Amino acid sequence: MKHILEIKNFSKRYQSSAIENISFSLEPGYVMGLIGPNGAGKTTIIKAIMNLIKKDDGVINVFGLDHIVHEQVIKDQIGFVYDENYFYEHLTPKQIESIISPFYSEWNHQLFKSYLERFEILQNQKIKQMSKGMKMKFSIAMALSHNAKLLILDEPTAGLDPIVRRTILDILREVIAGGDRSVLFSTHITGDLEQIADYITFVHQGKLIFSKEKEELYDQYAIVKGEKGILDRDIRKLFLSVDENPYGFEGLTAHIDQLRPLLDEQVIIERPTLEQIMVYTVRGKCCD
Numbered sequence: 491m492k493h494i495l496e497i498k499n500f501s502k503r504y505q506s507s508a509i510e511n512i513s514f515s516l517e518p519g520y521v522m523g524l525i526g527p528n529g530a531g532k533t534t535i536i537k538a539i540m541n542l543i544k545k546d547d548g549v550i551n552v553f554g555l556d557h558i559v560h561e562q563v564i565k566d567q568i569g570f571v572y573d574e575n576y577f578y579e580h581l582t583p584k585q586i587e588s589i590i591s592p593f594y595s596e597w598n599h600q601l602f603k604s605y606l607e608r609f610e611i612l613q614n615q616k617i618k619q620m621s622k623g624m625k626m627k628f629s630i631a632m633a634l635s636h637n638a639k640l641l642i643l644d645e646p647t648a649g650l651d652p653i654v655r656r657t658i659l660d661i662l663r664e665v666i667a668g669g670d671r672s673v674l675f676s677t678h679i680t681g682d683l684e685q686i687a688d689y690i691t692f693v694h695q696g697k698l699i700f701s702k703e704k705e706e707l708y709d710q711y712a713i714v715k716g717e718k719g720i721l722d723r724d725i726r727k728l729f730l731s732v733d734e735n736p737y738g739f740e741g742l743t744a745h746i747d748q749l750r751p752l753l754d755e756q757v758i759i760e761r762p763t764l765e766q767i768m769v770y771t772v773r774g775k776c777c778d
């Protein structure tokens with residue numbers, strides 16, 4: 491199996507918006523970050539993979555199998571973490587384990603217990619008595635305890651403190667270290683992805699902007715800072731968007747090789763962060 495996940499020309503149309511023609515794939519042993527501003531379509535893509543909503547077009551294969559025809563086999567090997575707690579609030583981890591574990595062919599009680607211990611979650615504490623971070627860690631423990639080959643996490647670190655976030659990222663690193671498992675990780679917190687993602691898929695207004703290796707993005711894009719005087723019309727065209735202030739400008743370009751010879755030596759060229767790539771690209775699209 492080459493791809494753990496393969497999405498080809500996926501489309502979902504709602505009454506007043508649409509997610510159109512999304513294609514990307516994920517190989518074993520990697521973390522894919524799914525980024526985009528609010529309403530971009532990230533959750534819709536994840537729900538479609540999980541067959542929680544009906545797609546209008548396209549092909550979605552998980553472990554090389556159609557996600558609807560082979561839904562049961564596939565879900566047995568997916569660990570799914572949704573951005574909101576979807577377990578019964580009045581139950582305890584122990585009770586939830588006894589209800590959910592029979593649905594998985596490879597449920598590992600010892601592993602589940604060891605995650606709870608590592609996350610400092612009590613087996614007999616009701617979910618409703620847990621903090622947001624504890625609920626998220628509990629969801630992750632559930633997702634990791636049945637030998638899932640694909641972990642799908644929708645905003646797993648949103649609203650969590652840096653210590654909990656770091657624990658979650660460390661665990662995800664352990665998950666992929668074996669080389670046969672992969673993670674699809676949707677988030678606004680692009681700093682987390684700087685740390686662990688190998689690939690980035692960027693959606694905006696229901697469209698795919700790119701799906702690329704993270705390192706390739708750092709080669710392709712650059713942040714340029716300098717004095718406003720050098721920004722003539724031709725130079726502006728080579729930026730995705732530019733931020734100007736009384737002292738100068740900062741812009742994102744995907745054409746640094748063309749720009750370099752045109753620019754004064756006064757400019758500073760820096761490697762962009764994922765957040766800068768996202769923000770400047772979205773701004774550029776809004777103001778075309």
Ligand SMILES: Nc1ncnc2c1ncn2[C@@H]1O[C@H](COP(=O)(O)OP(=O)(O)OP(=O)(O)O)[C@@H](O)[C@H]1O
Nearest residue numbers: 504505507508526527528529530531532533534535
């Ligand atoms: N059930 C629905 N009915 C109608 N429109 C919907 C429905 N679910 C999502 N949408 C629309 O689809 C678009 C994409 O929404 P989606 O929740 O997938 O975005 P998102 O990238 O996950 O956003 P966020 O980061 O805010 O969670 C939005 O315009 C949203 O309003």
